[in-house]
Amino acid sequence: MSFGFNSHIVIENLIYGAFSFSRKGQQVVGKTPGITEEIEKELVEFCTTWGDCRNLKFRRSLNQFPLLAKSDRGEKLIAVIKVINSGLDQVGREGTLVRHAVVLTEADYRILEYNPFVLESQGVFQMVWTRQSNCRTIFVDKKSIPPSDLSEIPRSFFDSLYDYLLTIISAGEVYLFLNNHINTAEDIIYYIIKLLPLDLRPTIALTTFAFRKNLDYKIGCYYRQSSTSPDPLTIRFENSGVPDPGKEAFLDELFDDLKGEKYGRAIRLLSQPGV
Numbered sequence: 001m002s003f004g005f006n007s008h009i010v011i012e013n014l015i016y017g018a019f020s021f022s023r024k025g026q027q028v029v030g031k032t033p034g035i036t037e038e039i040e041k042e043l044v045e046f047c048t049t050w051g052d053c054r055n056l057k058f059r060r061s062l063n064q065f066p067l068l069a070k071s072d073r074g075e076k077l078i079a080v081i082k083v084i085n086s087g088l089d090q091v092g093r094e095g096t097l098v099r100h101a102v103v104l105t106e107a108d109y110r111i112l113e114y115n116p117f118v119l120e121s122q123g124v125f126q127m128v129w130t131r132q133s134n135c136r137t138i139f140v141d142k143k144s145i146p147p148s149d150l151s152e153i154p155r156s157f158f159d160s161l162y163d164y165l166l167t168i169i170s171a172g173e174v175y176l177f178l179n180n181h182i183n184t185a186e187d188i189i190y191y192i193i194k195l196l197p198l199d200l201r202p203t204i205a206l207t208t209f210a211f212r213k214n215l216d217y218k219i220g221c222y223y224r225q226s227s228t229s230p231d232p233l234t235i236r237f238e239n240s241g242v243p244d245p246g247k248e249a250f251l252d253e254l255f256d257d258l259k260g261e262k263y264g265r266a267i268r269l270l271s272q273p274g275v
Helices: 036-050 107-112 116-121 154-169 183-195 247-258 264-273
Strands: 008-017 027-031 060-070 076-089 096-105 138-143 173-178 207-212 221-225 235-240
Touching: 008 107, 027 036, 036 060, 036 096, 036 107, 076 107, 096 107, 096 221, 116 183, 138 247, 154 173, 154 183, 154 235, 154 247, 154 264, 173 183, 183 207, 183 221, 247 264
Parallel strands: 173 221, 207 221
Antiparallel strands: 008 027, 008 096, 008 138, 060 076, 060 207, 076 096, 173 235
């Protein structure tokens, strides 16, 4: 297994789906040497929960969760799976899904802030599923990873983000329900991840868009087929669980730093162990 290069983040991957170049239906068409039978089983189990695409406007979803399987050196692993509407399948039907699963050690993923959006920005998901031979181990230079930037978070989101973060660090869940694929919902998830305590992030299972609940997500954005609202751009937010008042002091300090533009202090606060 090739996990663990010093100068590079090492990413093993697996491709699953239905493809125009094959008439075998949903299948694993490629995987790299680091994907063991145990890892493959977990990845395929996730992939098969998606089924077919029921909304042709669906573009893609990023999904993250810790794996039960470990590397051959006993390291904790995290999977990030990009689900894509690939258009026509081998018999010309619309709405076919392709899943590209990437797996990396928790230590390597920490450099990416445990953020699937940062991982996606490195281009690891680009068109690797076009041919089976394209499935190969990916190496990302650690020097290419941009430093954390909390200044990009809009102040207009602060109040909502405070409530969502309090829910999650109190062991609750945050749900976003929507009628279409909306960038604003994805922005919310992106900012939530950036403001979670760093040590908590690798334990979080999340999806940026799903047709139904298929994992024990802590953060989930779900498509709803029916709604009391006729507006397809409406998002409904729902928190589950009871907020822990003891966590408020941490968040108060964090948001005081953000409002005062003390971003270095905020980053150090998020990096403290045991938060």
